[in-house]
Amino acid sequence: MRLEVDLYSGRPNPVADVGADVADELLRRVAALQPAPSSSASSDRLGYRGLRATAFAAPGAPAEVFVSDGTVTVREAGGEERRLADPDRALERWLIGAAAGDLGAAEAAAVKDDLGR
Amino acid sequence: MFRITVDVYSGRPNPVIEISNDDEIRSTLRQLSANRSLATAEPPAEGGLGLRGFQLEIMDDELARRYDLAGSLYIPAGAATAEFTERLTSLAMSGNALAVPGFEEQTTFDEGLRDYLLGQLERSSSGTVQEGSDKQEPATADAVCYYDFYAFNPGFWNDNSTTLWNNNCYNYASNWRTNTFAQPGRGCGNVWKAITAAEVTRAALCDGMHRRYDCFPDTEKPRNLVALVIAPGPAFIDYHWYRYHQGGFWGHKPGGTAARNVDNSNQTITNPETADRGPYTIFAGYFYGCDSQRRRIR
Numbered sequence: 001m002r003l004e005v006d007l008y009s010g011r012p013n014p015v016a017d018v019g020a021d022v023a024d025e026l027l028r029r030v031a032a033l034q035p036a037p038s039s040s041a042s043s044d045r046l047g048y049r050g051l052r053a054t055a056f057a058a059p060g061a062p063a064e065v066f067v068s069d070g071t072v073t074v075r076e077a078g079g080e081e082r083r084l085a086d087p088d089r090a091l092e093r094w095l096i097g098a099a100a101g102d103l104g105a106a107e108a109a110a111v112k113d114d115l116g117r
Numbered sequence: 118m119f120r121i122t123v124d125v126y127s128g129r130p131n132p133v134i135e136i137s138n139d140d141e142i143r144s145t146l147r148q149l150s151a152n153r154s155l156a157t158a159e160p161p162a163e164g165g166l167g168l169r170g171f172q173l174e175i176m177d178d179e180l181a182r183r184y185d186l187a188g189s190l191y192i193p194a195g196a197a198t199a200e201f202t203e204r205l206t207s208l209a210m211s212g213n214a215l216a217v218p219g220f221e222e223q224t225t226f227d228e229g230l231r232d233y234l235l236g237q238l239e240r241s242s243s244g245t246v247q248e249g250s251d252k253q254e255p256a257t258a259d260a261v262c263y264y265d266f267y268a269f270n271p272g273f274w275n276d277n278s279t280t281l282w283n284n285n286c287y288n289y290a291s292n293w294r295t296n297t298f299a300q301p302g303r304g305c306g307n308v309w310k311a312i313t314a315a316e317v318t319r320a321a322l323c324d325g326m327h328r329r330y331d332c333f334p335d336t337e338k339p340r341n342l343v344a345l346v347i348a349p350g351p352a353f354i355d356y357h358w359y360r361y362h363q364g365g366f367w368g369h370k371p372g373g374t375a376a377r378n379v380d381n382s383n384q385t386i387t388n389p390e391t392a393d394r395g396p397y398t399i400f401a402g403y404f405y406g407c408d409s410q411r412r413r414i415r
Contacts, residue, residue, distance in 0.1 A: 009370075
């Protein structure tokens with residue numbers, strides 16, 4: 001699985017290859033989430049915006065999972081999207097923790113700093 | 118400037134021709150704007166072998182806005198578009214073919230290809246293109262210099278996913294879509310070495326920007342007024358650019374996200390020095406972009 005930290009404006013975002021164990025656990029956790037309220041906020045801003053997971057190896061897996069500020073957007077291979085709730089940003093915290101070893105220390109720290117607010 | 122990709126080959130890369138003659142560009146876009154049914158947003162799925170059509174890419178959002186056209190358009194070959202595609206074929210002959218790495222000798226646009234394309238196109242009776250004066254956007258003066266500003270046109274950057282994802286704040290500030298996530302200094306061969314105000318400034322000046330009040334002549338229009346800010350870290354280190362727009366506000370494009378004119382507090386940006394910039398806490402100064410600078414960025 002490819003994990004992009006949607007972080008920078010000028011520089012390219014950091015990207016890491018994450019193991020299948022993390023990918024499988026992410027999909028398992030996403031499957032347990034409930035739909036998000038329709039009023040969930042946009043993540044567009046300067047600074048950390050979210051974690052984008054793509055290139056899942058599992059058959060039937062989504063094309064993209066974007067975890068951001070309490071909302072998880074799942075885009076299926078066919079293009080359809082659904083938005084799920086991530087209460088207390090628990091999935092986001094777990095994912096950055098699980099992938100921290102694959103990311104640069106500075107990038108992981110920047111995300112954890114945002115999650116700590 | 119715009120680019121024409123002749124959608125003709127199957128195995129070889131299609132020829133891509135850069136058109137920089139302003140009179141030809143205006144005339145062509147005016148004709149297209151008046152005959153919108155000629156264009157489609159995407160190439161048809163059922164392309165076939167041989168000449169299929171022409172992809173037009175407009176390189177700056179002001180030009181697209183002026184003629185109310187999308188940044189990327191496709192003109193399918195056929196009887197209904199014969200007159201216009203014949204014009205594009207002739208125009209392509211006058212432009213500069215861009216080299217495709219590894220295929221330099223195979224992607225030229227020469228008389229042989231032109232004659233082939235003209236032979237493929239069905240002729241129709243010629244029409245008259247109405248010529249009119251192009252309205253110039255007003256320039257405004259500071260103490261010494263003139264710079265140029267244009268209407269906010271976020272759709273140019275946001276409506277196509279390739280454009281959205283592959284162009285960043287430096288592309289937006291330069292008003293030049295490269296689809297390369299352009300980096301200051303890369304175009305001049307000396308990309309930034311560290312993200313500090315001094316080093317990103319050096320790299321942008323190397324690309325051809327000027328510090329504010331270091332004037333550009335009229336021949337360098339559009340001379341955009343832009344602003345550079347820095348996120349100094351320690352954890353979050355990056356740079357970011359804004360561009361001034363008609364209406365007295367600033368636009369920007371955070372990385373691969375949508376272009377907008379609001380800050381992190383969702384307030385219209387009237388002053389980049391005081392806007393909510395999140396971690397970009399250092400204001401590094403104002404600069405002028407210019408035509409040669411934007412053409413140089415990579």
